[in-house]
Every structure is written in structure tokens, then in C-alpha cells.
Amino acid sequence: MPGTELFGAEERKEIEDVLSTGIMFRFNHDAQRNNIWKAKDFEEEAKKITKAKYALAVSNGSAAIMAALAASGIGTGDEVICPPFTYIATIEAVLLLGALPVFAEIDETLCLSASGIKAAITPKTKAVCLVHMCGGNANMDEIMAVIKEHNLILVEDAGQAFAASYKGIATGCFGKAGAYSFDFFKIATAGEGGILVTNDETTFKLADNYCDHGHDHVGSNRGMENHPVIGFNFRISELHAAVGAAQTRKVPFIRESNLKIKKALQTQLSKTEGISFSKLGDDNGDSGTFLNILMPSTEIARRTVDEMNKAGVGGFNYWFTNMYHFINQWDHIKQLKTASKLAIQVLGAPQDYNNLSIPKTQDVVGRLISFGIRCTWTEDEVKALATKISDCVVKAMQPEKV
Numbered sequence: 436m437p438g439t440e441l442f443g444a445e446e447r448k449e450i451e452d453v454l455s456t457g458i459m460f461r462f463n464h465d466a467q468r469n470n471i472w473k474a475k476d477f478e479e480e481a482k483k484i485t486k487a488k489y490a491l492a493v494s495n496g497s498a499a500i501m502a503a504l505a506a507s508g509i510g511t512g513d514e515v516i517c518p519p520f521t522y523i524a525t526i527e528a529v530l531l532l533g534a535l536p537v538f539a540e541i542d543e544t545l546c547l548s549a550s551g552i553k554a555a556i557t558p559k560t561k562a563v564c565l566v567h568m569c570g571g572n573a574n575m576d577e578i579m580a581v582i583k584e585h586n587l588i589l590v591e592d593a594g595q596a597f598a599a600s601y602k603g604i605a606t607g608c609f610g611k612a613g614a615y616s617f618d619f620f621k622i623a624t625a626g627e628g629g630i631l632v633t634n635d636e637t638t639f640k641l642a643d644n645y646c647d648h649g650h651d652h653v654g655s656n657r658g659m660e661n662h663p664v665i666g667f668n669f670r671i672s673e674l675h676a677a678v679g680a681a682q683t684r685k686v687p688f689i690r691e692s693n694l695k696i697k698k699a700l701q702t703q704l705s706k707t708e709g710i711s712f713s714k715l716g717d718d719n720g721d722s723g724t725f726l727n728i729l730m731p732s733t734e735i736a737r738r739t740v741d742e743m744n745k746a747g748v749g750g751f752n753y754w755f756t757n758m759y760h761f762i763n764q765w766d767h768i769k770q771l772k773t774a775s776k777l778a779i780q781v782l783g784a785p786q787d788y789n790n791l792s793i794p795k796t797q798d799v800v801g802r803l804i805s806f807g808i809r810c811t812w813t814e815d816e817v818k819a820l821a822t823k824i825s826d827c828v829v830k831a832m833q834p835e836k837v
């Protein structure tokens with residue numbers, strides 16, 4: 436959680452600015468706010484990193500995905516190809532919009548593969564919600580070719596991949612709209628916050644309306660603004676945006692530091708038999724937030740996790756058994772347990788979620804162990820961690836040999 440490690444005077448100053456006027460609302464109040472616009476600052480900082488034409492700061496990353504899908508025209512009955520390995524917010528956003536998730540295979544980039552997407556396409560497929568997992572990037576050239584060939588809409592959940600890129604283009608900026616999260620566990624945090632990006636003006640305006648009860652944000656009399664579409668409240672507060680802006684300014688430093696640490700860990704760990712690493716669509720575009728190791732088998736990964744728990748090695752995720760990141764534990768989605776009736780219960784699920792055949796995904800996620808990189812780690816701490824991981828892997832590999 437790099438952002439949280441660097442919480443200091445810069446963030447405090449931004450918050451003080453907001454408190455000095457008391458205007459915690461991002462719109463209007465021009466006379467009282469002393470020209471302090473933190474949501475706008477946050478958006479400008481996000482644009483600097485992503486080079487997106489338009490950025491909209493919202494209440495959280497989940498709202499950003501939902502708005503990105505909605506503003507891209509995804510709604511009731513539309514089939515959306517999704518990965519079975521993602522934070523569950525991706526799937527929730529699709530479902531809550533009335534759309535129907537279709538699960539497809541990922542590969543060793545930890546993201547949907549072009550062949551996985553292709554195999555999941557039906558005449559009803561409207562969009563692909565691509566998730567750039569664990570700080571990395573998908574194989575965009577191959578994926579974009581499938582998107583174009585089949586005339587699909589691409590929406591990107593780059594919730595974990597702010598500051599990642601592919602061949603110089605930011606993850607999140609390939610499709611019609613993209614989303615980033617700035618929750619407490621991401622490369623930079625606003626406490627709670629999200630950023631929606633797009634290069635399309637119409638999509639941006641629609642998202643802007645959608646995230647604030649339809650408001651068109653024209654003029655200075657909020658109560659008399661037009662409401663071109665029905666929306667909801669996904670606004671960010673000025674206090675959260677203030678923190679988000681300060682943190683986003685630190686992202687280039689965080690990324691550089693993360694990548695140095697990741698490289699050192701990989702160099703040391705690659706000497707240990709059994710350890711390999713997840714792949715990147717573009718090796719130069721990693722955000723460095725996670726070290727993702729791949730074990731030879733799920734069995735060895737499980738034993739490595741057991742050894743690390745015994746040895747007190749913390750700070751890692753074994754997603755295969757995680758309740759929120761992998762489909763094997765999503766019983767509530769498989770059984771369509773909802774608080775109130777959703778479109779999928781009326782229209783029917785597009786796949787038998789209880790009997791999905793996703794062997795490649797099962798294999799990759801079963802073998803994957805991810806370590807959150809802390810940008811403040813010293814060289815000694817990095818060496819000590821790599822040694823501990825290696826020791827655990829050596830022990831976990833043993834039973835295979837006897």
C-alpha cells in the first residue's frame with residue numbers, strides 16, 4: 436500500500452486548504468471557496484499521469500467502473516465479457532447496471548487473454564470489461580484486434596493499475612472509458628476515491644451527468660441546471676479529492692521506487708528453483724505495486740503459503756482462496772443471491788456460473804502468490820524478505836522430490 440506509507444505534510448496541507456474555507460462540495464460556491472478546487476486538481480493530476488483527455492473524480496473506484504460502463508452505453512441485457520479473477524466490484528457493477536457478466540479465460544498476464552475473449556463472444560456480446568490486475572497490463576495489441584474485429588465496446592477496470600501502461604499508453608485509456616481506484620489499498624489513496632478517464636467528450640459529459648444526479652453543470656445556479664439523463668450520486672468530496680491530489684503527485688516517485696524494489700526481489704528470487712513470475716503485456720509498463728510469483732503447481736503454491744504462514748511472512752495474497760478476488764469463492768454470484776431482483780434474474784444468466792470451464796484461469800490463479808510492494812522498504816529489508824520467501828519455497832518444493 437505505497438500511498439499510505441507516504442502520508443505526510445503534503446496531504447495535510449491540501450486538507451487544510453479545504454478546511455480554511457469550509458467548502459467541501461466540489462461544485463459552485465465560487466464566492467466562498469477562495470479559488471480552491473481540489474476535485475479539479477485531483478483530475479488534473481490524474482490527467483498528467485494517464486495523458487487522458489478527460490478525467491472525472493468520483494466517490495470510489497467501483498463508482499468509476501459503473502459510470503464508465505453506463506456512459507459507454509452498457510445496460511440491461513447486454514452481455515459483458517469479464518475476468519473470473521478480479522476484485523468483485525467489476526462484476527457487481529455489470530450486474531447492478533442490468534447487464535450480464537460472461538466469464539472468460541485469463542492468462543499469465545493475470546488479465547483476460549485475446550483468445551479467452553474470442554472464445555466467449557456470442558451474438559449478444561456488447562462489451563468487454565478488461566481488468567488490469569496486480570499493477571500490470573494486458574496484451575493490448577492482441578486484445579484490441581479482437582475488440583475491433585467483433586465491433587465490441589472496451590471498458591477498462593484499471594482499479595489496480597494506475598500509472599501502468601502498455602507501449603506508452605496508460606492502462607485505462609485504450610477503450611471507451613476506464614476506471615481507477617484510490618481506495619486505501621492502491622498505489623495512491625484518497626481514503627476513498629476513484630477516477631474515470633476517457634478520450635471521448637460525449638462519454639465524459641454523460642459520465643459527468645450520471646455521477647451527479649444528471650446535473651449538466653452549466654451555469655452557476657445548481658437548482659436550475661438541466662438534467663439530460665437520470666443519474667445518481669457518485670460525487671467525491673473536496674476533502675477526499677485533496678488527499679487524492681497530493682498522493683497522485685507522489686505516484687511517479689512511488690512507481691520508480693516500487694520498480695527498483697521489484698527488480699531486486701526478482702533477481703534474488705529467480706535463483707530459487709520453482710519460482711517464476713507473472714507476465715506483462717509490456718515489460719516497460721508495470722506500475723510495480725505487486726511482485727507476482729508463479730509456482731509450478733497449485734499444490735506447491737498452497738504448501739508455500741503454509742510455510743510462509745508458519746514462518747510469519749506477511750504481506751502476501753493467495754488469491755485462489757480469497758473471498759473477493761476469485762470466482763471459486765463467489766457463491767453469492769453463482770446462486771444470484773441479491774438484496775432485490777436484478778435483470779439477470781429476469782433475463783437468465785448467459786452461462787451456467789456453477790459449471791464454468793476455465794482451466795487456464797484455475798491453473799494460473801492456483802499457482803499465483805502476490806506480494807504488495809512497499810516503496811519505503813530498504814535494501815536490507817528487501818534482501819531479508821527474498822531470503823524468507825526462498826526458504827519457504829525450498830521447503831514447499833521438497834515433498835515433490837522424495
Ligand SMILES: *Cc1c(COP(=O)(O)O)cnc(C)c1O
Nearest residue numbers: 495496497522524594595616618
Ligand atoms: C480496488 C478495486 C476496485 C474497487 O475500487 P474501490 O475504490 O474500492 O471501490 C475495482 N476493481 C479493481 C480491480 C480493484 O482492485
